[in-house]
Amino acid sequence: MNGTEMYCTWCGDDVPPLRWATGRQTCLMCGEEHARLERLSWCVVQEYGKGPYQLITQSAAHTTLRQTNQKNLRG
Numbered sequence: 671m672n673g674t675e676m677y678c679t680w681c682g683d684d685v686p687p688l689r690w691a692t693g694r695q696t697c698l699m700c701g702e703e704h705a706r707l708e709r710l711s712w713c714v715v716q717e718y719g720k721g722p723y724q725l726i727t728q729s730a731a732h733t734t735l736r737q738t739n740q741k742n743l744r745g
């Protein structure tokens with residue numbers, strides 16, 4: 671009967687107190703999903719790292735990044 675509510679901010683499921691204590695406000699399932707999405711977000715560019723290495727010039731890489739990552743158009 672303590673007043674603290676520890677519910678997942680994603681699905682509303684209850685979060686284990688120990689997990690909550692670490693600052694995570696998502697249940698285990700959503701936490702994994704969240705981690706996976708974060709990983710995906712910084713893995714996008716690595717698609718080109720699969721398989722044999724490809725030598726690309728810096729300007730070519732810049733163009734490639736701009737084409738594949740249109741949400742972050744910079745300079």
Ligand SMILES: [Zn+2]
Pocket residue numbers: 678679680681682683696697698699700701
């Ligand atoms: Zn959840």
